[in-house]
Amino acid sequence: MSDSVKTSLLFLFVGVLILLEGTTNVLFFSGSWNSALVILNMGLVSAIMALGVNLQWGFAGLFNVGIMGFVALGGLAVVLVSSAPTPGAWTQGGVGIIMALAMGAMSLIAAIAIWRLLEPGKLRTVAMVAVLGVGFFIYRAIFDPSVAGVEAIDPALAGNLGGLGLPVLLAWPAGGLLAAGAAWLIGKTALGLRSDYLAIATLGIAEIIIAVMKNEDWLSRGVKNVIGLPRPMPYEVDLQNDPAFVEQAAGYGLDPILASTLYVKLGYSLMFTIVLLVLLWMAQMALKSPWGRMMRAIRDNEVAAEAMGKNVTKRHLQIFILGSAICGIAGAMMTTLDSQLTPGTYNPLRFTFLIWVMVIVGGSGNNFGSVLGGLLIWFLWIKVEPMGLLLLETVTAGLADGSALKLHLLESASHMRLLTMGLILLLVLRFSPRGLLPEK
Amino acid sequence: MDILNALVAFTNFVGVPAIAYGSQLALGALGVTLVYSVLRFSNFAHGDTMAFGTMITILVTWLFQSWGLSAGPLPTALLALPFGILATMALALVTDRTVYRFYRTQKAKPVVFVMVSLGVMFMMNGLVRFIIGPGDQRFSDGERFLISAREFKAMTGLREGLAIKTTQGITVITAVIVVAILFWFLNKTRTGKSMRAYSDNEDLALLSGINPERVVMYTWLIVATLATIAGVLYGLDKSFKPFTYFQLLLPIFAAAIVGGLGSPVGAIAGGFIIAFSEVTVTYAWKKVLTYIVPEALKPEGLVQLLSTDYKFAVSFTILVIVLLFKPTGLFKGKAV
Numbered sequence: 001m002s003d004s005v006k007t008s009l010l011f012l013f014v015g016v017l018i019l020l021e022g023t024t025n026v027l028f029f030s031g032s033w034n035s036a037l038v039i040l041n042m043g044l045v046s047a048i049m050a051l052g053v054n055l056q057w058g059f060a061g062l063f064n065v066g067i068m069g070f071v072a073l074g075g076l077a078v079v080l081v082s083s084a085p086t087p088g089a090w091t092q093g094g095v096g097i098i099m100a101l102a103m104g105a106m107s108l109i110a111a112i113a114i115w116r117l118l119e120p121g122k123l124r125t126v127a128m129v130a131v132l133g134v135g136f137f138i139y140r141a142i143f144d145p146s147v148a149g150v151e152a153i154d155p156a157l158a159g160n161l162g163g164l165g166l167p168v169l170l171a172w173p174a175g176g177l178l179a180a181g182a183a184w185l186i187g188k189t190a191l192g193l194r195s196d197y198l199a200i201a202t203l204g205i206a207e208i209i210i211a212v213m214k215n216e217d218w219l220s221r222g223v224k225n226v227i228g229l230p231r232p233m234p235y236e237v238d239l240q241n242d243p244a245f246v247e248q249a250a251g252y253g254l255d256p257i258l259a260s261t262l263y264v265k266l267g268y269s270l271m272f273t274i275v276l277l278v279l280l281w282m283a284q285m286a287l288k289s290p291w292g293r294m295m296r297a298i299r300d301n302e303v304a305a306e307a308m309g310k311n312v313t314k315r316h317l318q319i320f321i322l323g324s325a326i327c328g329i330a331g332a333m334m335t336t337l338d339s340q341l342t343p344g345t346y347n348p349l350r351f352t353f354l355i356w357v358m359v360i361v362g363g364s365g366n367n368f369g370s371v372l373g374g375l376l377i378w379f380l381w382i383k384v385e386p387m388g389l390l391l392l393e394t395v396t397a398g399l400a401d402g403s404a405l406k407l408h409l410l411e412s413a414s415h416m417r418l419l420t421m422g423l424i425l426l427l428v429l430r431f432s433p434r435g436l437l438p439e440k
Numbered sequence: 441m442d443i444l445n446a447l448v449a450f451t452n453f454v455g456v457p458a459i460a461y462g463s464q465l466a467l468g469a470l471g472v473t474l475v476y477s478v479l480r481f482s483n484f485a486h487g488d489t490m491a492f493g494t495m496i497t498i499l500v501t502w503l504f505q506s507w508g509l510s511a512g513p514l515p516t517a518l519l520a521l522p523f524g525i526l527a528t529m530a531l532a533l534v535t536d537r538t539v540y541r542f543y544r545t546q547k548a549k550p551v552v553f554v555m556v557s558l559g560v561m562f563m564m565n566g567l568v569r570f571i572i573g574p575g576d577q578r579f580s581d582g583e584r585f586l587i588s589a590r591e592f593k594a595m596t597g598l599r600e601g602l603a604i605k606t607t608q609g610i611t612v613i614t615a616v617i618v619v620a621i622l623f624w625f626l627n628k629t630r631t632g633k634s635m636r637a638y639s640d641n642e643d644l645a646l647l648s649g650i651n652p653e654r655v656v657m658y659t660w661l662i663v664a665t666l667a668t669i670a671g672v673l674y675g676l677d678k679s680f681k682p683f684t685y686f687q688l689l690l691p692i693f694a695a696a697i698v699g700g701l702g703s704p705v706g707a708i709a710g711g712f713i714i715a716f717s718e719v720t721v722t723y724a725w726k727k728v729l730t731y732i733v734p735e736a737l738k739p740e741g742l743v744q745l746l747s748t749d750y751k752f753a754v755s756f757t758i759l760v761i762v763l764l765f766k767p768t769g770l771f772k773g774k775a776v
Contacts, residue, residue, distance in 0.1 A: 196551070196554055200694075200759070204759065208756060412573070419566030422560065422561070429555060
């Protein structure tokens with residue numbers, strides 16, 4: 001079986017799974033087109049994230065376990081770009097906040113400059129610590145009252161700076177840029193580290209990004225969540241009230257409510273597919289280009305690549321930024337799909353490690369593999385719960401109804417997810433370490 | 441008098457909690473460091489190993505409580521602890537046989553081990569949630585305080601009270617005993633010496649007739665013990681929640697790396713450094729400052745450097761600083 005046949009067959013398999021989800025309700029399928037499209041949409045977003053991780057891991061061998069942070073930054077970009085500005089927020093403290101942040105950045109830069117320029121010795125350490133200390137207190141002195149000012153504005157509904165009120169689609173590239181900026185900062189400090197140090201460093205940074213988003217209410221309303229973000233698709237209710245749409249739906253023999261929900265979801269699927277295809281095409285081109293060959297050469301033997309005159313650190317930084325930017329775009333798309341930002345829901349198991357399972361299962365180093373892994377693993381992630389319930393119902397069929405053990409087992413079915421994902425990851429790593437679609 | 445009050449307030453809100461938390465982190469970091477030095481990878485499943493051991497201990501505690509068995513003023517969980525340790529040992533050995541051994545014989549790269557440990561982490565996390573659920577469990581019973589704030593105030597006549605929870609006392613005492621036994625084991629016994637030899641130079645150890653499988657087995661047994669004890673102590677002191685244990689991974693790694701991965705002394709020092717910095721940076725200093733600064737300079741705000749939700753940021757910043765300026769950690773660790 002040639003590679004392309006295998007690839008097509010596997011993609012066909014995922015397609016059939018999603019079609020079955022829409023058409024039949026035997027076993028664990030639900031038989032609802034809405035549910036099929038929901039799975040497909042998040043699957044597409046996950047595939048994009050997996051593509052970004054594959055760029056870092058598959059191309060360059062960088063072990064990034066901070067994907068969640070970049071995804072969350074993409075979500076933040078949606079709020080900053082597309083939500084309506086809060087009236088008065090800028091005059092009541094917004095400017096102060098920006099000034100304070102600039103102040104903080106300046107003291108950091110000054111500290112780095114001192115470190116670079118002065119001779120090593122006690123003087124240098126003291127000067128650096130003094131600059132950082134004084135900088136921190138000035139920063140807090142400007143920052144705190146400004147934040148209080150912003151957060152005092154209509155705290156029940158706003159209390160944050162709000163956004164620029166631009167079209168939401170602009171937020172997607174903006175999410176990529178924001179994530180890229182963060183990746184640059186992180187890469188500058190952490191990329192020189194050994195592989196497992198880099199892993200721990202990125203893990204920590206992701207947690208910090210989430211902590212910032214949960215706590216800085218002026219930025220993203222924290223755990224109060226930002227809801228009702230603008231959508232690129234019309235609202236279902238508006239469609240149902242539009243006579244032309246109702247008539248058209250009737251033409252297909254659909255009732256207007258179902259038709260409107262499907263229309264909106266299909267619209268998202270279409271947009272996400274376009275983004276995915278563009279990114280996939282770019283990743284394929286990059287892989288085939290001399291640049292991609294150089295990346296793989298660096299991955300396979302850093303010392304040799306360096307001896308050939310390749311700047312390993314720079315190339316690593318480059319690809320780290322690119323991969324993170326893709327995750328940021330995916331994060332912005334996801335927040336757009338939900339039309340809300342809920343910092344409390346970002347969980348590393350779901351947003352970092354699950355993506356890793358996708359990349360490994362799909363086949364690291366193969367872009368099609370990542371896309372396949374993204375779609376397939378997402379489908380499983382959703383469906384393991386009903387599968388587990390089915391399994392446990394069969395297992396506990398012999399037990400008396402209402403027995404404590406049976407109840408407990410059935411209640412715990414939802415936790416089968418993590419167990420299954422771990423098992424899949426271990427099995428793939430053991431028996432097929434190159435994944436479903438191995439790198440060529 | 442004011443100085444004394446400030447000192448007591450400081451000990452009460454910073455000193456005691458940080459020592460207890462530091463001991464728990466140190467025990468966790470010792471486990472990470474041992475896996476790193478003998479098996480040569482960063483074990484991402486360590487937090488979930490702790491969670492598993494604690495879960496078994498909690499289940500046995502509940503069983504004992506239902507039998508009416510108790511340890512008097514001490515928490516029942518201490519009686520249940522050996523069972524938790526045994527179960528975790530079994531789990532660690534089974535995991536090693538079924539998962540890690542294959543890669544060890546293949547001499548896989550460290551990063552492959554890390555990936556595999558991610559898979560193990562998922563499975564253990566799922567297992568724990570499956571058995572006990574994702575919710576919060578409190579299982580501390582017995583006497584709540586060694587000294588309560590009121591008793592302390594009555595005793596000394598100071599305005600500030602000093603409260604020491606029983607669990608904090610137990611944590612420190614247990615940690616001291618465990619660490620003493622561990623160091624005795626590593627330095628004095630044959631097995632401990634062979635472990636250190638294997639960690640220093642694998643080939644040389646093989647040549648001198650050390651059986652690597654035995655060394656690995658003992659390492660897992662010790663790691664399981666340390667993880668369970670650390671987990672139970674943390675759970676007694678605060679509460680048990682699977683996700684919190686997973687998140688403990690970050691300060692534990694930070695402690696191990698700051699001290700120098702592979703160095704047991706470093707792991708302990710790292711644990712206390714991380715714990716003290718987390719607590720001091722996120723503590724609101726107002727109370728202490730009001731006693732020592734003159735009336736005119738009294739602080740208006742809480743004088744909290746960072747909000748408590750940023751405690752991860754603290755351990756992480758220390759981690760980055762150490763990695764940038766002293767990549768092998770404070771006590772020379774080793775690099776694979």
